[in-house]
C-alpha cells in the first residue's frame with residue numbers, strides 16, 4: 001500500500017543535543033505504528049517533525065504528495081486542523097470550555113456549522129463513554145474523563161493520521177485499554193493511520209508494527225517491547 005506519511009533521513013538538534021540522526025519512517029492508511037525506545041531517544045521529536053509541529057534540520061516529511069518541510073507554518077497548521085489529529089499524554093483541554101465545546105472546537109475552526117459540530121461532539125463523547133460530561137468544564141471532570149474527551153477531540157475531524165504521544169500515560173489500565181481499543185477501531189473502520197509514541201509494552205502491543213529508536217536513530221537490533229515480545 002502507498003504510504004500516506006513518510007519521513008526520510010530526518011535529523012533534528014536542540015542546540016548541542018542531536019535528538020534525531022537520520023530516521024526513516026513510513027505509515028500506511030489504517031496502519032498503527034508504535035514508536036518506542038528509552039527516555040530521551042527522540043520519540044516525541046520524531047512525532048513533532050512528522051506532524052509539522054517542528055521542522056527537521058534536514059530530511060523530508062511527505063504527507064501524500066506534499067513535502068511538509070517546504071510548507072509555511074500556516075499551511076502546516078491548517079493540515080494539523082484538517083488532516084491530522086494530535087493527542088498528548090495530558091489532553092490539554094481548554095479549561096474555560098465545556099467538554100462538548102472542546103470537542104466541537106476543531107470542527108468550528110474548520111468551518112462546520114454550530115449545530116452539526118455540537119452533534120458530532122456529542123456522538124464522539126458518547127463513543128468514549130463520557131456523554132454525561134458534555135456540559136461540564138474540564139476542572140470538574142476526572143483525569144480519565146478529560147483524556148477521553150481529548151481523544152474525542154482528536155478524532156472528531158476524522159483525521160487521516162492520528163499522532164498520539166503517550167495517549168494513555170495518565171490513565172488507569174482499564175480506561176487506557178478502552179481508549180486504545182477505540183483508537184484501533186477507528187483506525188480499522190476509517191483507514192486512519194496512527195503514530196503511537198509509547199514506552200509501555202502493553203500499549204505498543206496494540207500496534208501493527210514497531211519502530212524502536214535508540215539515541216535518535218532506528219535501533220539496529222530492532223528488538224521491540226510490544227509486538228511478539
Ligand SMILES: Nc1ncnc2c1ncn2[C@@H]1O[C@H](COP(=O)(O)OP(=O)(O)OP(=O)(O)O)[C@@H](O)[C@H]1O
Pocket residue numbers: 014015017018019037038039040041042043044045046199
Ligand atoms: N525543547 C528541547 N530543548 C532541548 N533539548 C530537548 C528539547 N526537547 C527534547 N530535547 C532533548 O532531545 C532528546 C530527545 O528528546 P525527546 O523528547 O524527543 O525524547 P523521548 O524519547 O520522547 O523522551 P521521553 O520518553 O522521556 O519523553 C533528549 O535528549 C531531550 O533531552
